[in-house]
Amino acid sequence: MEYVLHLPGGDPRTPGRKRAGWAGNESARRNPLTRIVIIGGGPGGYEAALVGAQLGAEVTVVDCDGLGGASVLTDCVPSKTLIATAEVMTTFDSSYEELGIIVEDDTPHIDRPARVVGVDLGKVNRRVKRLALAQSHDITASVTRAGGRVMRGRGRLEPGQAVDGSRKVTVTAADGSEETLTADAVLIATGAHPREIPDAQPDGERILNWTQVYDLDELPEELIVVGSGVTGAEFAGAYQALGSRVTLVSSRDRVLPGEDPDAAAVLEDVFRRRGMNVMSRSRAASAKRVGDRVEVTLSDGRTISGTHCLMAVGSIPNTEGVGLEEAGVKLKDSGHIWTDKVSRTSAPGVYAAGDCTGVFALASVAAMQGRIAMYHFLGDAVAPLNLKTVSANVFTDPEIATVGYSQADVDNGKIDARVVKLPLLRNPRAKMQGIRDGFVKLFCRPGTGIVVGGVVVSPRASELIHPISIAVDNNLTVEQIASAFTVYPSLSGSIAEVARQLHTRKSAGE
Ligand SMILES: Cc1cc2nc3c(=O)[nH]c(=O)nc-3n(C[C@H](O)[C@H](O)[C@H](O)COP(=O)(O)OP(=O)(O)OC[C@H]3O[C@@H](n4cnc5c(N)ncnc54)[C@H](O)[C@@H]3O)c2cc1C
Numbered sequence: 001m002e003y004v005l006h007l008p009g010g011d012p013r014t015p016g017r018k019r020a021g022w023a024g025n026e027s028a029r030r031n032p033l034t035r036i037v038i039i040g041g042g043p044g045g046y047e048a049a050l051v052g053a054q055l056g057a058e059v060t061v062v063d064c065d066g067l068g069g070a071s072v073l074t075d076c077v078p079s080k081t082l083i084a085t086a087e088v089m090t091t092f093d094s095s096y097e098e099l100g101i102i103v104e105d106d107t108p109h110i111d112r113p114a115r116v117v118g119v120d121l122g123k124v125n126r127r128v129k130r131l132a133l134a135q136s137h138d139i140t141a142s143v144t145r146a147g148g149r150v151m152r153g154r155g156r157l158e159p160g161q162a163v164d165g166s167r168k169v170t171v172t173a174a175d176g177s178e179e180t181l182t183a184d185a186v187l188i189a190t191g192a193h194p195r196e197i198p199d200a201q202p203d204g205e206r207i208l209n210w211t212q213v214y215d216l217d218e219l220p221e222e223l224i225v226v227g228s229g230v231t232g233a234e235f236a237g238a239y240q241a242l243g244s245r246v247t248l249v250s251s252r253d254r255v256l257p258g259e260d261p262d263a264a265a266v267l268e269d270v271f272r273r274r275g276m277n278v279m280s281r282s283r284a285a286s287a288k289r290v291g292d293r294v295e296v297t298l299s300d301g302r303t304i305s306g307t308h309c310l311m312a313v314g315s316i317p318n319t320e321g322v323g324l325e326e327a328g329v330k331l332k333d334s335g336h337i338w339t340d341k342v343s344r345t346s347a348p349g350v351y352a353a354g355d356c357t358g359v360f361a362l363a364s365v366a367a368m369q370g371r372i373a374m375y376h377f378l379g380d381a382v383a384p385l386n387l388k389t390v391s392a393n394v395f396t397d398p399e400i401a402t403v404g405y406s407q408a409d410v411d412n413g414k415i416d417a418r419v420v421k422l423p424l425l426r427n428p429r430a431k432m433q434g435i436r437d438g439f440v441k442l443f444c445r446p447g448t449g450i451v452v453g454g455v456v457v458s459p460r461a462s463e464l465i466h467p468i469s470i471a472v473d474n475n476l477t478v479e480q481i482a483s484a485f486t487v488y489p490s491l492s493g494s495i496a497e498v499a500r501q502l503h504t505r506k507s508a509g510e
Contacts, residue, residue, distance in 0.1 A: 036059045050143060190322055262407065267457075398437050
């Protein structure tokens with residue numbers, strides 16, 4: 001069937017693409033310049049702004065901190081920039097001897113594993129902040145160039161909807177001045193902020209949340225990381241690589257409880273081998289300053305002491321004070337905004353995207369939700385959000401990248417799939433590079449051999465997962481993956497090898 005796009009102005013465009021149907025309201029149908037107001041300028045907001053402007057709407061993005069949002073200013077971009085330094089250090093530290101590199105001064109410190117490289121954390125953090133600000137400026141320039149308006153201030157959705165379907169958003173600037181905007185559609189993309197434990201309030205000096213670590217000038221000597229989810233594991237690994245002595249406090253049996261168990265086991269083993277103190281089944285109850293140190297008390301009464309403590313115990317959606325419930329936007333018990341698969345909220349003309357929806361806390365998903373909202377409201381071709389094709393990565397060393405159905409889905413019977421896992425130890429390129437830890441795992445449907453998921457644990461797994469993502473997205477079979485050439489020697493050769501093994505087992509009727 002052919003689909004034809006009708007923009008509010010009535011131009012038929014981009015025939016031949018799938019669309020879920022017209023969803024714009026009456027005002028958008030009649031108004032040649034549809035007015036979109038976006039509250040929050042993170043990936044959910046700014047990507048939507050770019051699409052909205054590209055589709056001819058009059059777009060205003062309101063953000064109180066700067067475009068790019070927490071993703072660019074405090075979360076994703078800064079942490080990955082810090083990790084870039086850590087990655088170089090770990091790669092060197094863990095392989096220089098085996099690769100025959102000689103260093104001048106290799107004297108081991110009395111109570112630390114031998115280190116041959118050190119770090120100037122002040123310099124690293126200045127670079128982190130510089131890059132984050134530059135990226136925020138670039139995004140602002142892109143949105144402005146595309147024709148969007150960028151406003152600095154706090155946006156609030158006003159209750160009620162006019163008869164033409166439009167809504168009002170009030171923007172309060174830092175100096176208290178207010179401006180009210182009229183919108184045919186509003187996108188809420190206000191993100192989230194770090195969760196705090198009442199008895200472990202960050203002071204920005206020694207008890208820190210992840211937005212505050214970039215103000216440190218000196219490397220923490222002994223860092224306690226509370227929380228072993230993705231954020232906690234990434235920071236614990238990074239500071240360990242930079243030279244801190246790290247204790248990772250995990251309330252669960254193992255680190256990364258939400259990830260592939262084999263991958264989490266590899267990472268925990270690597271962490272311990274590198275000297276990290278990983279404390280499982282240990283829940284932090286409080287953290288307090290004791291002079292120049294921090295004392296963390298666990299719920300079973302034990303205490304741990306360090307020079308610094310980083311709290312990484314989850315996020316809270318920024319959905320308070322935005323006028324949501326007054327405007328008829330339904331919130332979940334967790335405070336996240338309820339949305340459907342095309343980013344609509346329960347209030348007509350109000351869409352939501354990103355961390356404030358609690359759908360999947362990833363910048364890529366936030367951006368996709370924002371774009372989908374615009375495609376939907378502006379009547380462009382739109383496919384509903386499909387979380388089964390999302391690829392995600394944990395930026396530790398080794399990295400853990402995943403896509404599609406998981407081991408847990410297979411184990412609990414959510415999907416019937418065959419699984420093959422191949423350790424990287426057997427990969428020739430890995431041997432040459434001194435890589436010992438990691439594996440490639442693929443999940444495929446029995447019978448058809450269609451690839452439904454995969455896990456890669458290796459250096460730069462974030463890059464290696466892409467062929468598996470393409471396979472999952474396009475229902476490719478293990479045969480198709482196995483028959484494509486890979487470079488010899490290469491880590492991606494292991495992906496083809498796993499596919500070959502799954503193909504053989506399928507042919508053998510296993
Ligand atoms: C440490 C860390 C590392 C991460 N690393 C990655 C990664 O590597 N890859 C990845 O995909 N994801 C990563 N994430 C997740 C990613 O950062 C989030 O999923 C992403 O930021 C969500 O984007 P968003 O658009 O929903 O909101 P945000 O990026 O949080 O932006 C929301 C913006 O809205 C503003 N705002 C809030 N309320 C208002 C208001 N009333 N008026 C105006 N403005 C308002 C906020 O100040 C903020 O600027 C990481 C998260 C953390 C915590």
